[in-house]
Amino acid sequence: MAIDPIRPTDATARGLAKTLLRSTRSAALATLTREGHPFASLTSLATDVDGTPLILISALSGHTGNLEADPRASLLLAPGGKGDPLAHPRITLQVRAQKVERDSAEGRRIRRRFLARQPRASLYADFPDFSFFALRLGRASLNGGFGKAYELEAADLVSDCTQAQALIEAEEGAVAHMNADHADAVRLYATALLGAKDGAWRISGLDPDGCDLSLGDKVLRLNFDEPVTSPDALRKTLVALAAKARAGS
CATH class of the missing domain: 2.30.110.10 (Electron Transport, Fmn-binding Protein; Chain A)
Structure with a gap:
């Protein structure tokens, strides 16, 4: 058989x-x-x-x-x-x-x-x-x-964006805010949560299922535990990830 x-x-x-x-x-x-x-x-x-x-x-x-x-x-x-x-x-x-x-x-x-x-x-x-x-x-x-x-x-393969229009509209501002005002948290996402080498990591994109991190030609994917569809849910998720990263760093 x-x-x-x-x-x-x-x-x-x-x-x-x-x-x-x-x-x-x-x-x-x-x-x-x-x-x-x-x-x-x-x-x-x-x-x-x-x-x-x-x-x-x-x-x-x-x-x-x-x-x-x-x-x-x-x-x-x-x-x-x-x-x-x-x-x-x-x-x-x-x-x-x-x-x-x-x-x-x-x-x-x-x-x-x-x-x-x-x-x-x-x-x-x-x-x-x-x-x-x-x-x-x-x-x-x-x-x-x-x-x-x-x-x-x-x-x-694709993320469900049917209820995520508010998140899509807020993505550009959220990426800019995280990179400008919370660079320390972004760096910890890469190093403490994903085991990457230290450096000036940046968020290059956000979506319902996670965020993309980049440093030069290196790209990492940080998946969320649960999908997010709103700016408020995104903020809470990013804050929780930062706390988790600091606790484990």
């Missing part, structure tokens, strides 16, 4: 998949040429508030023309680590690319979040040939290491 290599999707698999999605800064993007041949390239990556992958690409690049002709694509996130690369978690996402209107509220939010994750992109983000694309999630294949394979749906 054949053994099914795919494990049942559980909370651990969902958590690992979301962490990979939220904390990976670059990915292999595979598009389809007009002849139908797979075409893989490297792209910088960020996420929208709900976890939708975001890319910034030039009209002069081959993958841009491919996506405009056929929006279907695949995205491989494989941060790797020491030793055998196949022993580390990675995830392959099936996506459909959608060009983002720059002057829309969504476009302004996406530009801000992308540049917070990829600050060097500010050098060319506003060039006329560059555009932001949102990669709408479909199914995903997660490999958590040897013998840990899972098949996931979009709902397993």
Whole structure:
């Protein structure tokens, strides 16, 4: 009797998949040429508030023309680590690319979040040939290491933002406030809660499920114990995390 290599999707698999999605800064993007041949390239990556992958690409690049002709694509996130690369978690996402209107509220939010994750992109983000694309999630294949394979749906990966409009609107101000007035707490989130080396860590993004921390090219994901959907709930969660970090530092 054949053994099914795919494990049942559980909370651990969902958590690992979301962490990979939220904390990976670059990915292999595979598009389809007009002849139908797979075409893989490297792209910088960020996420929208709900976890939708975001890319910034030039009209002069081959993958841009491919996506405009056929929006279907695949995205491989494989941060790797020491030793055998196949022993580390990675995830392959099936996506459909959608060009983002720059002057829309969504476009302004996406530009801000992308540049917070990829600050060097500010050098060319506003060039006329560059555009932001949102990669709408479909199914995903997660490999958590040897013998840990899972098949996931979009709902397993994205954050539920249906009741979080107030949080989305407050995110930019909350990020600025934490970085300007509570840098010590942010540093403790990284060092005391996530075991990172000390440094001038900053929050680059907030969402219902957690916050993204950055220091240079290093990115960390701090997941909340419970989803938050309002600015007040966010404030209480961040205060509680700071207290936990100070108690354990």
